[in-house]
Amino acid sequence: DIQMTQSPSSLSASVGDRVTITCRASQSISTYLNWYQQRPGKVPELLIYAASGLQSGVPSRFSGSGAGTDFTLTISSLQPEDFATYYCQQSYSSPLTFGGGTKVEIK
Amino acid sequence: QLQLQESGPGLVKPSETLSLTCTVSGGSISSTGYYWGWIRQPPGKGLEWIGSIYYSGGTDNNPSLKSRVTTSVDTSKNQVSLKLRSVTAADTAVYYCARHFRSGIVGATRFHAFDIWGQGTRVTVSS
Numbered sequence: 001d002i003q004m005t006q007s008p009s010s011l012s013a014s015v016g017d018r019v020t021i022t023c024r025a026s027q028s029i030s031t032y033l034n035w036y037q038q039r040p041g042k043v044p045e046l047l048i049y050a051a052s053g054l055q056s057g058v059p060s061r062f063s064g065s066g067a068g069t070d071f072t073l074t075i076s077s078l079q080p081e082d083f084a085t086y087y088c089q090q091s092y093s094s095p096l097t098f099g100g101g102t103k104v105e106i107k
Numbered sequence: 108q109l110q111l112q113e114s115g116p117g118l119v120k121p122s123e124t125l126s127l128t129c130t131v132s133g134g135s136i137s138s139t140g141y142y143w144g145w146i147r148q149p150p151g152k153g154l155e156w157i158g159s160i161y162y163s164g165g166t167d168n169n170p171s172l173k174s175r176v177t178t179s180v181d182t183s184k185n186q187v188s189l190k191l192r193s194v195t196a197a198d199t200a201v202y203y204c205a206r207h208f209r210s211g212i213v214g215a216t217r218f219h220a221f222d223i224w225g226q227g228t229r230v231t232v233s234s
Binding site for chain 2: 036049055089093095097
């Protein structure tokens with residue numbers, strides 16, 4: 001199985017801050033890496049697909065980058081509605097696996 | 108637009124079988140290339156992929172649960188179903204169904220992101 005490791009597991013930030021979350025795969029997954037946002041008590045929503053593709057309807061302050069084993073999700077200017085938990089997920093091979101999540105909290 | 112809705116008992120006794128259904132509306136479950144996946148989330152924890160099924164019945168399941176999982180599809184009802192046998196308290200979770208695409212040639216296919224999710228259904232395993 002491909003292990004997905006996110007860091008940090010949590011962070012505190014202020015509105016307007018630039019936030020970066022990293023995800024590392026235990027082996028190369030090309031760009032088969034997806035990012036989801038889950039607000040408290042809500043359903044996960046797709047933000048970024050194939051490492052850098054912005055899902056329709058997602059604000060442009062979200063961006064993704066990386067290939068191989070190392071990936072990054074960046075929020076350029078944190079907004080109040082962005083306080084949530086973010087998960088990466090590899091779709092390169094079965095079993096599909098998720099990272100442990102990064103909780104973004106208000107500072 | 109396409110919507111997914113999970114349904115099933117909210118309480119299951121230990122050692123029994125958990126049975127859930129995901130009904131797809133606003134589109135066809137038989138859309139070429141699209142798989143219908145099950146993902147679960149224990150309380151306060153992360154996401155775990157259970158398995159996915161194609162409208163033709165082809166499946167791909169997580170080996171960690173494989174021996175206990177059965178997925179099926181009913182194209183006439185636009186539904187997919189999940190059965191998880193011999194449940195324990197560790198199976199307590201919110202269960203989601205979600206759509207994802209699979210592309211490529213035989214022997215070199217890749218799944219894509221889960222782009223549409225159901226609202227989820229909470230299942231508690233308890234006597």
